[in-house]
Amino acid sequence: MERKLIALDLDGTTLNADSGLNTATIQTMQRLQNAGHVVSIITGRSYQGSAAIYDQLHLVSPMINFNGSLGHLPHQTWASEYQFTVNKAIVLALIKYREQLGINEIIAENKNSTMTAGQDLVAGKFFPEIMNSPRLTPETLTRNPNSLVLLVQLDRRTAVVDWINAHFGDFVDVGVWGGPNAILEVTSKGVHKAKGLAYLADHFQIARRNVIAFGDEHNDLEMLQYAGLGVAMANGTSAIKAAADDVTAYDNDQNGVARYLDDYFALAE
Structure with missing residues (x-):
């Protein structure tokens, strides 16, 4: 199977209703990362507001913060780190x-x-x-x-x-x-999550058709449109669901992302 880039929004998507991670979500992301896929957080949150989640997921990939304005590799120096700023x-x-x-x-x-x-x-x-x-x-x-x-x-x-x-x-x-x-x-100007996602896809030389992105809100729109498979959450806004290629069967409190990925990769295997 071709290597996939899996882009995860946090709030309302990967995180549950208490803004935490369910065990099933952590296990799924670990399994996919160990299988050679790139699992990346792409969030509107700051690095300070998302570092603990990155660590709980045991990720080794770059992270995108501030809706695309910062791309970096947590805990390490990354030669490809980028940032966009406001004057x-x-x-x-x-x-x-x-x-x-x-x-x-x-x-x-x-x-x-x-x-x-x-x-x-x-x-x-x-x-x-x-x-x-x-x-x-x-x-x-x-x-x-x-x-x-x-x-x-x-x-x-x-x-x-x-x-x-x-x-x-x-x-x-x-x-x-x-x-x-x-x-x-x-x-x-012109910075959104898709900028960060495209940057990662290019860095890892993963074609758009092999990019899977999950989101629930308006700031996920460009990211879902960019991805070969843009998936809206069951709890997502109606506009996001309309723009997505697919919608999860379960919401963010029911491990919607993990269950979707478990099914997707089981079918692919």
């Missing part, structure tokens, strides 16, 4: 006009650092690593971040997106997270 002048403008725009908090993230400006209302739930992070100020911001996350006032969300696009639309994209909280993500 710090954009961050400084957002810090300056934060209150005026209705932005409660700005989170600037890099591979090994996270800084915040403003007040934490809900971010601690999503980004546990920020709880004791240093303040983000014009003085402490010494380099361009990989990703910016903005917690905005719900009624100001559209206005904030419009303001960023009007001033910096040539340089960045603004993504809107699903769910009840108004959370925006600012990344380098």
Whole structure:
């Protein structure tokens, strides 16, 4: 059987409802990796927010963080490591006009650092690593971040997106997270998960037809479209299911990814 590249989104996909890993998932990924396939995490999470999961899965492959903005090999130096960043002048403008725009908090993230400006209302739930992070100020911001996350006032969300696009639309994209909280993500223009996935496929010289990707949300769309087999979760959004080649029979709390892969490789053998 030809070598496969298996791309795993984390939240709502590989992780269960408690944001943890089920034993069956760990065992399946180990078996596939031992068989010579490349199993890679491709997540919107930071490296700090996903390193423990990588280690629990006992992976040896590169990981893609910040929805494609950072590609690296955890715990090792990798000559092929890459990153896309947001110009710090954009961050400084957002810090300056934060209150005026209705932005409660700005989170600037890099591979090994996270800084915040403003007040934490809900971010601690999503980004546990920020709880004791240093303040983000014009003085402490010494380099361009990989990703910016903005917690905005719900009624100001559209206005904030419009303001960023009007001033910096040539340089960045603004993504809107699903769910009840108004959370925006600012990344380098044209960067998404498929960029990272294509980079890995090229690095390992694996053809697109041998790429299998799993996801559940809008930020997985390009990745699923790029993959030879793009698989949406049973618990995924209707838009993702419509765009996917297939849908898992089980959701993320029922080992949906592991069961799908077990069936897929058993049939292939």
